[in-house]
Amino acid sequence: MQSIEISRALESWYARDSGEELYSAILQRLEPVLALSFGYHILQIGPLAQRSLIAESPINHQIYASGASDRSASLYCHGDELPLESDSIDTVVAFHALEFDEHPHGSLREMQRVLRPHGHLIVVGFNPYSLLGAIHYARGLQKSSLWNRQRHRPVSLHRLTDWLRLLDCELESAQHLFPLPPAGRPGKAGRAEQQAGQGRWRQLAGGIDAWAAGHGLPGGSVYIAHAIKQIAGIRRPRSLRVRAKESFRGLGVAGSPAPAPQQPRTDNSDLAA
Numbered sequence: 001m002q003s004i005e006i007s008r009a010l011e012s013w014y015a016r017d018s019g020e021e022l023y024s025a026i027l028q029r030l031e032p033v034l035a036l037s038f039g040y041h042i043l044q045i046g047p048l049a050q051r052s053l054i055a056e057s058p059i060n061h062q063i064y065a066s067g068a069s070d071r072s073a074s075l076y077c078h079g080d081e082l083p084l085e086s087d088s089i090d091t092v093v094a095f096h097a098l099e100f101d102e103h104p105h106g107s108l109r110e111m112q113r114v115l116r117p118h119g120h121l122i123v124v125g126f127n128p129y130s131l132l133g134a135i136h137y138a139r140g141l142q143k144s145s146l147w148n149r150q151r152h153r154p155v156s157l158h159r160l161t162d163w164l165r166l167l168d169c170e171l172e173s174a175q176h177l178f179p180l181p182p183a184g185r186p187g188k189a190g191r192a193e194q195q196a197g198q199g200r201w202r203q204l205a206g207g208i209d210a211w212a213a214g215h216g217l218p219g220g221s222v223y224i225a226h227a228i229k230q231i232a233g234i235r236r237p238r239s240l241r242v243r244a245k246e247s248f249r250g251l252g253v254a255g256s257p258a259p260a261p262q263q264p265r266t267d268n269s270d271l272a273a
Helices: 003-014 017-034 104-114 131-139 157-166 192-214 238-247 268-272
Strands: 041-045 061-066 089-095 115-126 169-177 222-229
Touching (some): 003 017, 017 115, 017 222, 041 104, 104 115, 115 131, 157 169
Parallel strands (some): 041 061, 041 089
Antiparallel strands (some): 115 222, 169 222
């Protein structure tokens, strides 16, 4: 399945009622995080360029990068080869960018490269260790499925945290959404029993999600990781330090010249007396 096919299949998944509910919840959770990020350039990268997570950002220049040739994308490129200058982007939002990438660690390294020091990196991904992750795994047994392991390689939050640490990015916060998979909005048509059942499930899922979010519990269907790019301490290589030390070896500090002895003063008038 090519990048454009993955993009269409994932967009079709988000177009369902449950996907729309999840998308709305992601936007709501991202709002206070994006409100804290300022600067000149913000980048969203991933297969869903047509679904913006950064439209409400206070940063005006918004860039959308995708490996699918979609008109909604500003940049058509691979995640591990971003055509952007280093330290040039103030905020990077990865929307399912790593789990559908053949080289997720390389793509994360590129995001870190283009991000300016103290810039914000936000990663949104499906949690493989969740009920929805188990459903995706079961559906991925079919080769033609979007969730097949040849196309979907979910990155756990634990692994992502290790990668961020290696790239000098400090994890600020991690949020989880929907411990129970989203049930979707009530349908406009259908039997009353089905609508009532959806309403009860939606109410239960929403209550559990709110309770889990209030207690900071993991295990949600989707995680939102927020990290800050740090600046590594500048330390000269040991060879340069040794070379500098040897260049000063043998040099002493010049002391003040010792005062010359003076002859006692002779008064001619005393001699004459």
